[in-house]
Amino acid sequence: MIEPTSELVRYSVTAGVATIALDSPAKRNALSQALLSQLMARIHEAQADSEVRVIVLTHTGPVFCSGMDLSEARGVGASEMGINAFPKLLQTLWDSPKPVVARVAGPARAGGVGLIAACDLAVCIRSATFAFSEVRLGIVPAVISATVLPRLSPRAAHELFLTGSVFDGVRAADIGLVNAAVEEDELDAATASYVADLVKGGPIALGAVKALLRRPPAATMAQDLTELLEISARLFASDEGQEGIRAYGEKRSPRWVPARPD
Secondary structure, eight states: OOOOTTSSEEEEEETTEEEEEEOOGGGTTOBOHHHHHHHHHHHHHHHHOTTOOEEEEEESSSOSBOOBOGGGTTTOOHHHHTTTHHHHHHHHHHTOSSOEEEEEOSOEETHHHHHHHHSSEEEEETTOEEEOGGGGGTOOOTTTHHHHTTTSOHHHHHHHHHHOOOEEHHHHHHTTSSSEEEOGGGHHHHHHHHHHHHTTSOHHHHHHHHHHHTOOOOSSHHHHHHHHHHHHHHHHHSHHHHHHHHHHHTTSOOTTSOOOOO
């Protein structure tokens, strides 16, 4: 059930998908202390819910997220303005054992781009705009670089971090910030397509794949293969792995695939 609009973050769960929407359109969904706190709580709620298989991060209003709430930053230190909560939020998204999909139907700036980069998959409309605007304010995109730099090509990162230039959804897809840029009327279908594919994966396997994608290689190829074989064997022997193999042989969906709503 969606929370009252007095909340800064809306939350609903349908057919294994938790939708978390930034809902402070009057402030362009700026990352205030209150919004950060509510967003973190909702992400934890989704992660703790055994019925939730995928998390979709989206927004109400025309702007996805304008970044940190600068009205809280005037004349205060980082701890006072709540910026210390932001790295924890990014890490929570990045390390989420449940896949997170960003659905972006409007502009994102600075910290808002960091949120998108922290998600596993992202789809935006072609007309959405993005910018690392920090340098033009005399500050640095330091914290968000942890999630953004692994996504972007190095040349694009240098250009966009240094210039603060605005770029559109098409270029965001070209440089790796998002997976796809689509027309506005195609956004919901594109998001639903990613979600439909994700819920077919085993919950434990999805978390293991996320860890695999971010796993540093071992010192030698032999050691690397030994460790990877152990991961593979563990998942094959797991209850989930055995259920998937049985389902394949019986030509049915595994038990973990959520039932579609009527």
